Amino acid sequence: RRFGLSAKQRSILLEYEVPRHCILAHHPIEVDFGAAGTSVGSRAAAGGYPSAALHSPGDTAGDIAIAESLRHEHTPWLDRVQVEQLAGLIGRLRALVRRSGSGSVGRPAGGEAHAENGAGGGGTAGSQAKRPLCPRTQQLPETARATKRSKEPEIRKAFDVALGEKGGDVASVDALYGFVRGHLGFGMAEADAVVAHGDTQVGLTFADFSKCYWMLNPFLIGNRKGEVIVRKPGALGGLHPKFGVKDVNLDSLEDCEVYVCTTSAQALIDCCKNCVILIGPCESSVFIRDCEDCDVWMAAQQLRTRDCKRCRFFLYSKTEPIIESSEDLAFAPWCARYPGCSLQFEKMRFDAQRNFWNALFDFTGKAGTSNWRILPLNEVRELVVEYDDDPPGVATPNAPPDNPCPRVTHEMLCADPITSEESTGQSVSNIPQTRPPPPPAPGAGDL
16 A cells, blocks of 8 residues: 655565455565665575665665565565665665664554554664653643744743753753653654754754744644654543643644544544544544544544544444534444553443444434445454553553454444434434445455
């Protein structure tokens, strides 16, 4: 389906479909940017092809040689990929590594993916030791009100925290990664973006930090394009009495991947296009408005949509979802997993066995036609997220991704919705409701 680049792991990430298991998956293709004469990936000992040294950004011939060898080594995945395309990716990866100082850059998430840059998938040749991370903040973070209009005194408070114990006039690269990924609980790609505003070998001055300060608001994610955004456990609060769980707002995102792997009080998602979005257990409602062509995995007290088109939802809802003025929506049960997911369901008192995912009420329903459908099994996609650290709120170090909900089956997709004692308004407004037909039975290759 597409490629991503991970500068931290020095890998090309291939996203592909596995119809038999109804998932998207990623295959990492390691590239060793070592000294001259070394090789790439798992064939390093064989010395079967030249290396792509970091000091040779224009080595087109070397890139092609590496591409040919990688294509041979990873034939099941790269058989239909042109050598020239692969060589171009290798050149871009080298440039990213040189620019980011081995930080991870790219769009790795989707399907059975490593949203935190493939973390937990094993080390790679030439990879550096993990940077030290600050503990997650136990109170409202200094960047809670960050916008492009924030004033110097407010920005200065956050910069002083980012400086760390050493102080000074420049926040070092290590201190910035520790602040963004540890203190705030953001992902690697966002930390890379912050560091890129200054000298990637030295760090950021206050003037540099001021330019990217608006990006550090944990609760407001807006006006982004083609970015990977992560909120790890505790980034929105909920782990300490002084920092209760907060709302999260996603606004005007395009071609982005957003992974909110933590609890939230409420989620507002507006004007997003062609995005992959994960919303972990939300204690009240998730409102999705004016969104198009998005894939959304979410668990909430209730889903409410308005003016949405061609979106797919993989849903856990504690009560009946409500849609309005929307068309061509598709639904399936929640099928995402990440470390700490089950604990978050338990904390929100979500009964994983009692899911109202298909008990929809359409406030603009019409007799004889439906504005939504149920996804067939071969279109159901499981989303798997892993971290490259051990965030708070996870039961044990290096915990594997987990999901308290049952695996999606064709029988589950065809089942009648469960009923609730609470009314969504149909008895008052008498709005006609037309349920879609059940999805077709899966073929032999989809089981």
